[in-house]
Amino acid sequence: MMRLPENPVLLAWENEDMAHLPSSLRSARTKAALIAGLVVILAVFTWMVPPRAVVVHNILHHLNILPFMLAGLFFGWRGVLKTVLLSAVLLAPSVYRHWFRAPLDAQDQIVELSTFGAAGVIAGLLADRERMQRKKVEATKVELERVYVELQQNLEQLKKTERLTAAGQLSASLAHEIRNPLASISGAAGILARGQASPEARAECLEILTKESQRLNKLLTNFLDFARPRLPKRQKTELWDLVQSVTSLAQHAARKQGVSLRVETVDRGVEVECDPEQIKQLLLNLILNAIQATEGEGEVEVRSFFDDTNLCIEVRDHGRGISLDAKDRIFEPFFTTKENGTGLGLAIAANIAAQHGGALTCRSNAGQGTVFRMELPLSRPSSDSTRKMEVL
Secondary structure (H helix, E strand, O other): OOOOOOOHHHHHHHHHHOOOOOHHHOOHHHHHHHHHHHHHHHHHHHHHOOOOOHHHHHHHHHHOHHHHHHHHHHHHHHHHHHHHHHHHHHHHHHHHHHHHHOHHHHHHHHHHHHHHHHHHHHHHHHHHHHHHHHHHHHHHHHHHHHHHHHHHHHHHHHHHHHHHHHHHHHHHHHHHHHHHHHHHHHHHHHHHHHOOOOHHHHHHHHHHHHHHHHHHHHHHHHHHHHHOOOOOOOEEEEHHHHHHHHHHHHHHHHHHHOOEEEEEEEOOOOEEEEOHHHHHHHHHHHHHHHHHHOOOOOEEEEEEEEEOOEEEEEEEEOOOOOOHHHHOOOOOOOOOOOOOOOOOHHHHHHHHHHHOOOEEEEEEOOOOOEEEEEEEEOOOOOOOOEEEEEEO
16 A cells, blocks of 8 residues: 655645545545555456456556546645556556567557556646645635634724714713703802892793703703614504694794795505604604794795605705705704704704614705705605695
8 A cells, every 4th residue: 555645735625525425535544545446456357357358458447547536636646646656566567468468458558557647647736736726715714704803803893982982972062061051050049049139030040940951851851862762663654644743743833933834745545664753753853943944934845755665755944054064064963053952853863764774864055945855765655646735
C-alpha cells in the first residue's frame, strides 16, 4: 500500500469530497487503500488472463483509468504519479510476458498507461485547483462572517449610543420646556404666599397656576405619547366616516378663526385597514395646525385619494408657509414655531404614520401655504371616485 503525505488541503476537504460514500471511506488511508486495491486487482487479472484473450485484456487496460482518476480526485496530481508508478511496477511482469507473445497488446498497455496517467495528472491538477479555490472561498466566508458579526456588534453599539443620545436630547428639551411653566407657577405662588396681593392679583395668580398646570400636564402627556407610542390596532374602517369625524371635531376651531374647511374624499363604502383612533389623532393635529396657520377668512383643504397602492390624505393651508430652516426640523421633538406649542404634535403624527408602515411629508413655499401629506400602504379599492362638499 502506498503511503500518502499529510495534505492540509486534503484534510480540509475530504469530508465534503466523500460525502456521498459510506463513513468507512471518509479517510485518507481508506481512499488510498481503495485505489491501491483497484491497481492490484487489475494487475492480478491482467496476469491471470491468457495473452490470447485480446478483448479481455483490452477491457482491463481501459479499466486502469479508474484508479488514476480516483487518485487525481482524492489526492491531486501527486497521488496520480504515485498510482501510475505502483501500477507500472505491478503490470511490468505482464508487459514483459506479452512483449514476446503479443507485442501489440504490450505496446497498447504501455500507451494506455501513459495516456491514462496523463489524463489523471490533468484531473489531479484541476482537483487541486478546485480544492484551493474552495479553501479560499471558505476562508473568505469565515472572514465575512467575522466581519458581519463585528458589524452587527458595532451597529448595536451605535443604536445604543443613538438611543442614549436621543434620550439625552429629549430630556434636555423636556427640562427646558418645563422650566418656563415652573417659573410662572413659582412666581404666582410667591405672590400668593406673601398675602399682600389685591383680589385682582390673586385671581390672576390663580389663573396662571391653573393655566400653567394644564400646560405642564399637556406637555407630559404628549411626551409620554411620543416616548411610549402604542402599536396600531388595525381594523376595517370606512374612510368617509373617518375623515368626516375629524373635520367635525375641527369645525369649532375653524369657525372661531373664520376659516372654512373644504373636504374632498372618497365615496361611502370604501374601507381601509388602520387604527382609526391614531389616524384621527394624526389628522386632527394636521387640520388644527392648518387652521392656526391660515390668516383671516381663508380656507383649509382636506383631500383623500388612492395613489397606486397607497392611501393619501393631504391637508393644505393658505398661510405664510414654512421657512427652509424650520421645514427641516418640523418633525423633531420639541421643535415649534408657536408661542405656546409643545413641539410634539408633528413628531407624534410622524410616529403614527411610520407605525402604520407609511410616511408623513411636508411641502411648503413661502407665501403659498403648506401641504402635509400622509401616505399609508393600503390596497387600492375597486372604486376610487371622489365627492366634494363644503363644511361651513
